[in-house]
Amino acid sequence: xxxxxxxxxxxxxxxxxxxxxxxxxxxxxxxxxxxxxxxxxxxxxxxxxxxxxxxxxxxxxxxxxxxxxxxxxxxxxxxxxxxxxxxxxxxxxxxxxxxxxxxxxxxxxxxxxxxxxxxxxxxxxxxxxxxxxxxxxxxxxxxxxxxxxxxxxxxxxxxxxxxxxxxxxxxxxxxxxxxxxxxxxxxxxxxxxxxxxxxxxxxxxxxxxxxxxxxxxxxxxxxxxxxxxxxxxxxxxxxxxxxxxxxxxxxxxxxxxxxxxxxxxxxxxxxxxxxxxxxxxxxxxxxxxxxxxxxxxxxxxxxxxxxxxxxxxxxxxxxxxxxxxxxxxxxxxxxxxxxxxxxxxxxxxxxxxxxxxxxxxxxxxxxxxxxxxxxxxxxxxxxxxxxxxxxxxxxxxxxxxxxxxxxxxxxxxxxxxxxxxxxxxxxxxxxxxxxxxxxxxxxxxxxxxxxxxxxxxxxxxxxxxxxxxxxxxxxxxxxxxxxxxxxxxxxxxxxxxxxxxxxxxxxxxxxxxxxxxxxxxxxxxxxxxxxxxxxxxxxxxxxxxxxxxxxxxxxxxxxx
Amino acid sequence: xxxxxxxxxxxxxxxxxxxxxxxxxxxxxxxxxxxxxxxxxxxxxxxxxxxxxxxxxxxxxxxxxxxxxxxxxxxxxxxxxxxxxxxxxxxxxxxxxxxxxxxxxxxxxxxxxxxxxxxxxxxxxxxxxxxxxxxxxxxxxxxxxxxxxxxxxxxxxxxxxxxxxxxxxxxxxxxxxxxxxxxxxxxxxxxxxxxxxxxxxxxxxxxxxxxxxxxxx
Numbered sequence: 001x002x003x004x005x006x007x008x009x010x011x012x013x014x015x016x017x018x019x020x021x022x023x024x025x026x027x028x029x030x031x032x033x034x035x036x037x038x039x040x041x042x043x044x045x046x047x048x049x050x051x052x053x054x055x056x057x058x059x060x061x062x063x064x065x066x067x068x069x070x071x072x073x074x075x076x077x078x079x080x081x082x083x084x085x086x087x088x089x090x091x092x093x094x095x096x097x098x099x100x101x102x103x104x105x106x107x108x109x110x111x112x113x114x115x116x117x118x119x120x121x122x123x124x125x126x127x128x129x130x131x132x133x134x135x136x137x138x139x140x141x142x143x144x145x146x147x148x149x150x151x152x153x154x155x156x157x158x159x160x161x162x163x164x165x166x167x168x169x170x171x172x173x174x175x176x177x178x179x180x181x182x183x184x185x186x187x188x189x190x191x192x193x194x195x196x197x198x199x200x201x202x203x204x205x206x207x208x209x210x211x212x213x214x215x216x217x218x219x220x221x222x223x224x225x226x227x228x229x230x231x232x233x234x235x236x237x238x239x240x241x242x243x244x245x246x247x248x249x250x251x252x253x254x255x256x257x258x259x260x261x262x263x264x265x266x267x268x269x270x271x272x273x274x275x276x277x278x279x280x281x282x283x284x285x286x287x288x289x290x291x292x293x294x295x296x297x298x299x300x301x302x303x304x305x306x307x308x309x310x311x312x313x314x315x316x317x318x319x320x321x322x323x324x325x326x327x328x329x330x331x332x333x334x335x336x337x338x339x340x341x342x343x344x345x346x347x348x349x350x351x352x353x354x355x356x357x358x359x360x361x362x363x364x365x366x367x368x369x370x371x372x373x374x375x376x377x378x379x380x381x382x383x384x385x386x387x388x389x390x391x392x393x394x395x396x397x398x399x400x401x402x403x404x405x406x407x408x409x410x411x412x413x414x415x416x417x418x419x420x421x422x423x424x425x426x427x428x429x430x431x432x433x434x435x436x437x438x439x440x441x442x443x444x445x446x447x448x449x450x451x452x453x454x455x456x457x458x459x460x461x462x463x464x465x466x467x468x469x470x471x472x473x474x475x476x477x478x479x480x481x482x483x484x485x486x487x488x489x490x491x492x493x494x495x496x497x498x499x500x501x502x503x504x505x506x507x508x509x510x511x512x513x514x515x516x517x518x519x520x521x522x523x524x525x526x527x528x529x530x531x532x533x534x535x536x537x538x539x540x541x542x543x544x545x546x547x548x549x550x551x552x553x554x555x556x557x558x559x560x
Numbered sequence: 561x562x563x564x565x566x567x568x569x570x571x572x573x574x575x576x577x578x579x580x581x582x583x584x585x586x587x588x589x590x591x592x593x594x595x596x597x598x599x600x601x602x603x604x605x606x607x608x609x610x611x612x613x614x615x616x617x618x619x620x621x622x623x624x625x626x627x628x629x630x631x632x633x634x635x636x637x638x639x640x641x642x643x644x645x646x647x648x649x650x651x652x653x654x655x656x657x658x659x660x661x662x663x664x665x666x667x668x669x670x671x672x673x674x675x676x677x678x679x680x681x682x683x684x685x686x687x688x689x690x691x692x693x694x695x696x697x698x699x700x701x702x703x704x705x706x707x708x709x710x711x712x713x714x715x716x717x718x719x720x721x722x723x724x725x726x727x728x729x730x731x732x733x734x735x736x737x738x739x740x741x742x743x744x745x746x747x748x749x750x751x752x753x754x755x756x757x758x759x760x761x762x763x764x765x766x767x768x769x770x771x772x773x774x775x776x777x
Contacts, residue, residue, distance in 0.1 A: 056616025080614075212620075220726035223609075223622040223739040224666055224700060230613035237609070242733030244726045278730045312705070319712065323705035342670060345709030395676035395760055397619035 026093065027100030035094040042090055046081035049073065053080065053230065057399075083203075095196055102189045109182045116162035120172035120483040127483075127499030129513035135524055137492035146494055146524070147171040150484040153519050159482060172485035178503075184473020187466055194463035202456030204234040213247040214308045214325045214446040220244045221298065221451065241296030241453075246273040248284075250305065250445040254374055263373055264333065270302055270447050287447075297453055304448025306330045306337055309357050309381055312428075315346035315436040322346070325444045328357040329401060334371035335359045340403045341383075344392045346436060352390055353438065354403045355383035355421070369422070381440050383421040385412040385431055411435060478506035482516060496520065621671050624740025624759020630769070631736075631754055633777075639751030642731040644696075644721035647704045652696065652721055654751060661773040662694040662747040663766075666729070666738045667720075668701035669710040673760040674742045678714040680763040681744075685718045688770055698723050700741070748773045 013021060025031055050058040059079045063070040077084030124130055135141050141149075147163065151173050154161050159175035209229035211219045219225050221243050231237070253267040270287040276295045285293050292299040308325035315321040321343040328337035341353040360373035361380035369382055386408035391398055398404065411432050414420050418432045428439030480502040489495050498516065502509045520526075608625040631637075644652045654662075665681055667674040685695040697720030699707050707720055723729055732738060736745060740758040746769045748754040754777075755769045 052614050052616065056614055057618050058616070059614075060616035217724060218726035220729040220733070222729060222733055222737045224729060224741055224743060225726070226622050227620045228613065228618075229609060229622050231609045235609075237739045238737055240733075240737065242730055242737070244730045246725070275730065278734050315709075319709065320705035321709045324703045343709075344675065345669060345706070345713040347713070392670065392672045393675050395673045397615075397617050397623065398672055399618040400620045400670070401618050 023100065026097050028097075029101075032094065032097045032101065035090055035097060039087075039090045039094060042087050043081065045078050049078050049081070051079060051081060053082070056228075091196070095193060098189055098193060102186060102193070105182075106186050106190075109179070109186065112182075113179055117160060117174040117176040117481060120164050120174050120485055121499075124483055124485060124497050124499035127501050129500035129509050131498055131513065131517055133496040133498075133517075133520055133524070133526055134489075135494040135496070135526065137494075139494075139524065141494055141524060143169070143486040143488045143494050144171060146486040146496055147173055147484065149523050150486070150496070150498075150520065153523060154482060154484070154516075157516075157519070170485055170487040172483055175482040175484075176480075177482075178477050178479030181474050181477040181479045184470040184475075184477065187470030188474060189470075191463040191467035191470055195460055195467065198456035198459030198463060200456070201459065202232070202454040204232050206232040206452070206454040206456070207235050207240070208450065208452045210303075210448065210450055212304075212327055212446055212448050213245075214327070215247050215250055215444045218244055218246040219449070219451075221296075226451075241298055242278055243295040243298070244275040245293075245295070245300065245449075246282075247271075247447055248273055250447050252305065252374070252445070263375075265374065268302060268305060287449075297455075299452055301450045301452070302447055303450045306446055306448075307335060307357055307359060307376070307379075308444045308446045309339065309379070310441040310444060311341055311381075312439045312441055313341065313343040313346065313351055313353075313436060314438075315343065315351065316349070316434050317347050318436075319347070321351065321436065323441075325446070327401075327446055332371070333374065335374045336371040338401070339381075340401055341438075342390050342392070342400070342403070343436075344390050346387075349387040349435065350390045350392075351431075351436060352386040352388075352403045352405075352408055353383045353421075354386070355381065357381055376443055379425055379440075379443055381421070381423040383412065383423070383438070384410065384414075385421060385435075385438070386410050387433075387435050478508050478512075479503040480506055480509055480512065482512075484520075619672075621668075621741040622739070623673060624743065624757070626757070626759040626762065628765055628769070629736075629756045629758075630772075631752075631756075636748070636750075636752035636754065637735045640732070640735050640747055640753060641751075642728050644698070644723060644728045646719045647699070647707050647722050648719070650719070652719075657694055657747065657751060659749050660692050660694055661688075661749060661770060662696065663770060664696050664698055664732075664745040664747065665761075666698045666700055666741060666743045668699055668741065669706045670701075671741050675710075675714070677742060677761050678710070678716060680761065680766070682714065682716050682718070684763065684767055684770065687767075688774075691774060693770055693774065695719075696721060698728050700724070700726070700729060746770055746773050749776065 050062050052059050062079075063074065073079065077086070081087055121127075135146065144166075147166075151161055151163060154173060154175040157177070159177045160179070161173055161175040163171065163173050165171050207230065209226040211225060211227050213219055221240050223229060223237055223240070248271040250271070251267075251269045252265055253269075255261045255264045255266045268289050272285050272287050272293065273282045274285050274293060274295055275282050287293050287300070287302050289302050292301045307328050307330075309328060310325045311322070312320060313322040322341065322345070326339050326341050328339035330337045335358075337357040337359075339355065339357050343351040356369075356371075358369055358371040358380045359375060360371060360377040361369045362372045362378075363369050369380060386403065386405055388408035391404055391407065410416060412418050412421050421429045421438065423429060423438070423440035425440050425442055428437055430437045480500055482498065482500050484496060484498040486494060486496050498513075498520075500509055500513045500516075609622070612623060640654050642654045646652060663681075663684075667678075669675075681695065688695075695718035697716070697718065699720045700723050702710070702722075703724070704722065707722070710716070711720070721728055729738065732745075736753040736756050738745070738756075742759065742761070744757040744761045744766060745753055746755045746766075754773045757766060757769075
């Protein structure tokens with residue numbers, strides 16, 4: 001031993017070795033569980049911070065309110081958690097790990113399914129469920145006949161079987177059932193991968209957009225028609241299916257019978273006219289919450305509603321500068337709604353209004369109007385007015401729901417001499433300084449619709465159902481093996497012994513053993529009294545009836 | 561002593577023996593990984609649209625990036641067949657445009673790029689009317705008073721169709737879909753869409769497009 005190394009030299013892994021090591025780490029169960037835990041933790045910021053896919057304007061506001069750390073959170077993708085690099089990395093690793101686990105298991109199970117059930121172990125009495133039957137000589141059933149009967153019975157019980165030592169003195173049948181458990185298990189995992197792939201397809205080729213439609217308005221599915229639009233990563237705008245939908249009428253039913261829920265909405269119904277392509281005949285359809293209408297590959301959902309007071313603004317020259325419904329955004333259950341009116345074409349100066357629409361206005365003890373009911377029993381507009389530059393002539397995008405008062409001068413307001421503008425339907429108000437007038441002409445309702453195209457949706461449904469079916473199989477099916485061996489005793493009796501072994505835990509194994517015993521008894525009409533019931537657990541049983549002494553310890557197949 | 565060295569070695573062969581059957585799964589995994597990377601990297605596509613989706617500015621229209629598409633003679637689709645109604649009630653039929661170049665501009669009054677480009681369109685309208693070019697606005701959101709106020713403000717003299725029912729917009733999707741507000745289309749003498757501007761139109765660009773269409777290009 002001259003060449004004894006001073007330090008133990010570890011073999012170099014090299015690049016392929018390192019890759020193998022990484023792959024093994026990744027596909028280990030421990031790391032899969034760790035990744036799953038990490039995924040749950042990584043999802044937490046998604047519920048702590050506003051998310052762009054949910055509502056981008058809230059994120060914009062958040063960034064404005066937190067100029068210090070907001071941009072940093074943005075850089076770290078905390079406002080797009082579920083599509084962020086770090087979140088994607090975790091779930092992609094998790095799914096790679098899953099594939100690394102599923103593929104070898106599928107291959108192993110495929111082999112198992114194609115091979116015969118394993119050879120009958122030498123000592124069946126070592127099985128957790130074991131029993132024997134003895135057939136008197138006068139019955140005339142040979143050992144050979146008995147094993148063939150057992151084959152028939154087990155086959156009828158949907159076991160896959162194999163006969164061993166058919167020509168020998170002690171023929172035996174090896175039977176197995178419940179391979180579908182592992183199939184279910186694999187189907188569950190494959191389906192999870194399928195769900196991910198379908199979600200990815202939806203994310204790549206789908207789109208989602210929003211549009212507010214006032215009664216009587218039409219939306220055409222082109223980018224011109226949308227209020228806001230989120231394309232999938234590989235979305236092509238020319239792939240939008242051209243269809244047109246018109247909101248004919250929108251009805252909301254509020255609860256008037258229950259005291260506890262008085263005034264809460266119980267039904268939303270939008271009567272729509274749908275044209276599924278240019279030149280198609282219009283079709284009347286009803287749109288309800290959670291009951292989308294599908295047209296040309298896209299579905300649209302009813303996601304919001306509110307009032308659109310119809311307003312006419314006349315400018316200082318007496319000409320109409322604006323006339324039409326104005327979207328008001330409800331902020332509570334009584335539909336206290338914020339609205340902004342912009343009249344960029346008013347002369348000599350642009351006019352802007354900001355205030356509230358109250359469907360049923362009441363005045364509190366401080367003289368302030370508030371909304372008391374969502375139905376329009378006493379509709380009222382409460383407005384402040386401004387004139388000046390609305391900032392619309394620069395080509396820069398402006399928020400239609402806010403009024404930027406930086407370059408505006410206030411005309412009306414609670415704190416001003418002129419006071420605020422309060423209008424009921426049919427009333428009009430003349431603005432101070434000859435700037436014009438505003439009138440409240442009536443009320444329309446509007447709906448907010450969400451238009452979605454998700455080509456992966458059907459696949460997600462199929463795979464989700466397959467995952468559930470697979471899970472049910474893997475949870476409720478028990479996999480076990482049964483062996484029956486027969487032989488002839490020197491005294492002429494035919495002896496039968498059987499043993500059952502479950503893979504994993506199977507609390508239904510004793511019941512299955514009893515059922516098989518009963519079947520065998522019925523087959524050979526062995527009365528119960530003549531049968532010694534043998535429990536494997538009892539030491540006496542072991543000494544009782546084994547047919548032949550086998551010296552070898554029962555060997556199980558490797559994958560057992 | 562040799563045992564200490566041999567042990568890790570045997571371990572490593574053990575590892576490789578257990579790993580080799582899953583080479584195929586490794587390939588599959590790297591395929592999925594690549595797909596995931598594609599999902600991530602694809603954020604750069606559709607930049608303008610994605611940026612608008614993330615902006616959260618509630619501007620309520622999809623803006624164009626000013627991109628210009630010119631269609632070669634061979635790739636132009638069938639002649640446009642549309643019918644609309646002007647704000648004053650006059651019916652408009654594309655059949656009447658035969659042999660003339662037409663410009664269609666999709667707009668509405670409160671859209672700020674529309675307000676910026678309106679004077680440019682009016683200038684071009686005045687310039688090309690003697691050459692027989694037709695200009696039509698297609699107003700997709702406004703009622704008559706708002707449209708009229710807009711036209712007063714910017715001194716617009718070319719007519720606009722009222723399209724709150726989406727008839728013209730829906731018909732146009734068969735040829736070249738307007739994909740932003742504003743969208744400007746130039747239709748050649750054969751009635752086919754020759755070019756499209758998404759978003760704010762540059763005056764000299766639009767002028768060149770109209771000149772090309774007049775020249776039969």
